[in-house]
Amino acid sequence: MIPESFLQTPHRRWNALKREWVLVSPHRTQRPWQGQTEDTVKPAVLKYDPTCYLCPGNTRAGGHVTPKYPGTFVFENDFAALKDDVAPASFDDGAGLLRASTERGVCRVLCFDPRHDLTLATMSVPAIRNVVDMWTGQVQELGAREEIAYVEVFENRGAMMGASNPHPHGQIWATEHIPNEPALELASQKDYFAQHGSPLLIDYLAKELSEGERIIAENETWVALVPFWAVWPFETMLVPRAAVSGLPALTEAQRDGLAAILKTVTAGYNQVFDTPFPYSMGFHGAPTDGEDHPEWVMHAHFFPPLLRSATVRKFMVGFELLGSPQRDITPESAAETLRQAVKKAGV
Amino acid sequence: MIPESFLQTPHRRWNALKREWVLVSPHRTQRPWQGQTEDTVKPAVLKYDPTCYLCPGNTRAGGHVTPKYPGTFVFENDFAALKDDVAPASFDDGAGLLRASTERGVCRVLCFDPRHDLTLATMSVPAIRNVVDMWTGQVQELGAREEIAYVEVFENRGAMMGASNPHPHGQIWATEHIPNEPALELASQKDYFAQHGSPLLIDYLAKELSEGERIIAENETWVALVPFWAVWPFETMLVPRAAVSGLPALTEAQRDGLAAILKTVTAGYNQVFDTPFPYSMGFHGAPTDGEDHPEWVMHAHFFPPLLRSATVRKFMVGFELLGSPQRDITPESAAETLRQAVKKAGV
Ligand SMILES: O=P(O)(O)O[C@H]1O[C@H](CO)[C@@H](O)[C@H](O)[C@H]1O
Ligand SMILES: O=P(O)(O)O[C@H]1O[C@H](CO)[C@@H](O)[C@H](O)[C@H]1O
Numbered sequence: 229m230i231p232e233s234f235l236q237t238p239h240r241r242w243n244a245l246k247r248e249w250v251l252v253s254p255h256r257t258q259r260p261w262q263g264q265t266e267d268t269v270k271p272a273v274l275k276y277d278p279t280c281y282l283c284p285g286n287t288r289a290g291g292h293v294t295p296k297y298p299g300t301f302v303f304e305n306d307f308a309a310l311k312d313d314v315a316p317a318s319f320d321d322g323a324g325l326l327r328a329s330t331e332r333g334v335c336r337v338l339c340f341d342p343r344h345d346l347t348l349a350t351m352s353v354p355a356i357r358n359v360v361d362m363w364t365g366q367v368q369e370l371g372a373r374e375e376i377a378y379v380e381v382f383e384n385r386g387a388m389m390g391a392s393n394p395h396p397h398g399q400i401w402a403t404e405h406i407p408n409e410p411a412l413e414l415a416s417q418k419d420y421f422a423q424h425g426s427p428l429l430i431d432y433l434a435k436e437l438s439e440g441e442r443i444i445a446e447n448e449t450w451v452a453l454v455p456f457w458a459v460w461p462f463e464t465m466l467v468p469r470a471a472v473s474g475l476p477a478l479t480e481a482q483r484d485g486l487a488a489i490l491k492t493v494t495a496g497y498n499q500v501f502d503t504p505f506p507y508s509m510g511f512h513g514a515p516t517d518g519e520d521h522p523e524w525v526m527h528a529h530f531f532p533p534l535l536r537s538a539t540v541r542k543f544m545v546g547f548e549l550l551g552s553p554q555r556d557i558t559p560e561s562a563a564e565t566l567r568q569a570v571k572k573a574g575v
Numbered sequence: 576m577i578p579e580s581f582l583q584t585p586h587r588r589w590n591a592l593k594r595e596w597v598l599v600s601p602h603r604t605q606r607p608w609q610g611q612t613e614d615t616v617k618p619a620v621l622k623y624d625p626t627c628y629l630c631p632g633n634t635r636a637g638g639h640v641t642p643k644y645p646g647t648f649v650f651e652n653d654f655a656a657l658k659d660d661v662a663p664a665s666f667d668d669g670a671g672l673l674r675a676s677t678e679r680g681v682c683r684v685l686c687f688d689p690r691h692d693l694t695l696a697t698m699s700v701p702a703i704r705n706v707v708d709m710w711t712g713q714v715q716e717l718g719a720r721e722e723i724a725y726v727e728v729f730e731n732r733g734a735m736m737g738a739s740n741p742h743p744h745g746q747i748w749a750t751e752h753i754p755n756e757p758a759l760e761l762a763s764q765k766d767y768f769a770q771h772g773s774p775l776l777i778d779y780l781a782k783e784l785s786e787g788e789r790i791i792a793e794n795e796t797w798v799a800l801v802p803f804w805a806v807w808p809f810e811t812m813l814v815p816r817a818a819v820s821g822l823p824a825l826t827e828a829q830r831d832g833l834a835a836i837l838k839t840v841t842a843g844y845n846q847v848f849d850t851p852f853p854y855s856m857g858f859h860g861a862p863t864d865g866e867d868h869p870e871w872v873m874h875a876h877f878f879p880p881l882l883r884s885a886t887v888r889k890f891m892v893g894f895e896l897l898g899s900p901q902r903d904i905t906p907e908s909a910a911e912t913l914r915q916a917v918k919k920a921g922v
Contacts, residue, residue: 390890543737
């Protein structure tokens with residue numbers, strides 16, 4: 229257990245997965261807020277919205293029609309940030325100061341459900357299980373491509389997180405190179421595995437389970453916790469109990485468990501401020517670079533921006549952009565709030 | 576010059592200062608925006624606001640009175656994220672998975688001008704020069720303290736960047752350890768200096784000056800440019816022409832030049848969308864850790880969030896948080912826009 233004294237004292241914590249520091253200022257929560265507040269989030273109410281391009285039967289930008297899909301639906305992003313048909317080229321000034329290279333990739337949009345008014349928090353566990361299967365199929369298919377080294381599955385939820393549409397959906401960006409964040413996690417997990425002979429996240433999870441103070445929910449196959457090094461006020465991580473490298477390697481039971489804990493966490497979030505909780509979430513599975521990854525344990529990150537209420541968010545600005553990330557409430561107190569919220573949601 | 580083909584093709588660029596990648600998707604700007612828009616920014620109009628705790632003569636939270644200061648004014652942050660009187664302690668689980676240590680430091684608020692309605696963009700160059708001198712004095716004083724390894728001087732401008740008050744002001748967070756961002760820059764600058772015998776940023780600036788396509792303004796002592804590896808749409812960097820390690824090492828002429836280029840850049844920003852441009856800016860000077868830093872060249876970063884208009888910002892969400900930073904417009908096209916804006920501002 230972290231010593232009591234730390235819970236009232238400015239300190240920094242080590243993020244063992246990214247190998248960087250976060251500054252924690254637990255005494256700072258009394259600060260009055262006079263800054264910008266966000267619009268109250270109104271949940272979608274229409275089951276079918278004729279103006280929504282993700283609702284079955286509607287026309288998207290660019291003239292494509294979204295078919296009348298019964299469950300999940302995947303399509304290539306009409307405004308993809310990445311393309312597959314790029315002629316490889318690179319540019320280097322010789323001193324490593326100006327370096328660029330083309331990047332091939334695929335961007336897809338993944339509809340979770342035909343109903344416009346649902347979210348992971350309000351969908352049934354079997355329906356979420358279908359989403360898990362869709363994600364898995366996508367990682368399998370795209371990860372098998374020779375030119376794809378990483379498949380990033382994610383969801384931007386809520387207007388505050390840049391989502392332009394409340395229809396339940398996520399995205400996949402698959403890239404030729406391993407992006408920065410998984411690259412950091414790859415290096416730390418590799419080093420730890422070489423030194424200890426066991427995966428970093430399995431040893432970390434064992435410690436979290438024995439301490440208990442940052443655990444917010446668990447089932448037979450998965451655990452949800454506020455990481456010791458959380459940056460966002462109510463940041464959480466989903467970690468499987470067993471060492472499994474990615475979505476394609478999950479057993480049936482682990483997929484069921486993942487669907488269940490996704491519902492628990494998202495429904496719990498909605499109780500924290502009694503509002504649809506915005507977040508970005510996504511999976512970090514092992515790279516699909518053709519190598520073995522015994523060091524890698526798949527996991528999901530949730531990064532929600534809200535801090536004090538449905539309308540007051542954490543700003544990652546000045547010191548955070550120029551120095552280090554900083555948080556006010558401790559991960560332990562956030563975990564306590566989330567445990568109560570999960571209990572209240574009762575799923 | 577970066578080959579023409581890169582200006583239409585998804586590619587990644589190397590940030591030589593942080594040693595990480597940024598994804599550039601130049602073909603993506605046609606994307607329609609249906610997501611969240613921000614409130615229009617209204618400039619402050621009152622020269623003196625009786626409800627502003629930074630205006631001369633008013634009472635702050637906690638009962639302190641802001642004196643009737645004639646120029647600049649510095650005070651300890653009433654809700655400081657860092658404190659100086661912390662008894663050192665640390666916590667380690669033995670495996671490097673749960674590590675924390677207390678962090679000593681100082682947080683101060685710096686008023687730039689008694690007038691509530693001014694900003695760096697609208698203050699006179701001599702008044703900005705006073706601000707430069709205030710910053711310099713602060714870095715000198717705090718950096719001299721034994722327990723302070725880094726002094727971060729920054730400004731959060733605009734409600735969109737978490738600023739709770741339009742009164743022209745910035746902050747200082749001085750810390751016992753070097754924060755993450757300067758630590759990354761320290762490592763890259765040290766390695767480059769060891770390999771080349773010249774400072775990274777001096778060689779980088781020479782390349783930028785010879786290419787010209789990312790330069791937005793220059794005077795005798797300073798250059799403003801959009802870095803080759805810019806992440807934010809209109810991100811810029813101010814770099815001195817000569818190798819100087821930090822604010823305290825600047826000559827009189829370099830201080831004048833800094834004041835002038837700060838006005839040029841901020842006034843230019845306000846022309847881009849004809850709105851007070853929000854941003855976080857700050858200085859990266861050499862650490863005050865008692866060591867010599869021949870590798871370090873001081874510079875300022877501006878991180879402004881706006882992308883398409885006064886009300887549509889770039890969201891650093893899903894892929895950015897879980898993968899790598901991503902941008903749509905190229906640094907070269909942003910630089911072209913900013914050059915025009917600076918010309919229009921005519922300062
Ligand atoms: O200190 P302020 O202005 O109240 O707070 C602002 O700047 C700080 C330093 O960048 C951030 O940690 C806060 O999230 C932000 O709201
Ligand atoms: O692809 P969308 O939903 O239009 O765009 C959203 O998610 C992307 C991936 O995280 C971000 O790059 C964009 O800034 C954000 O607005």
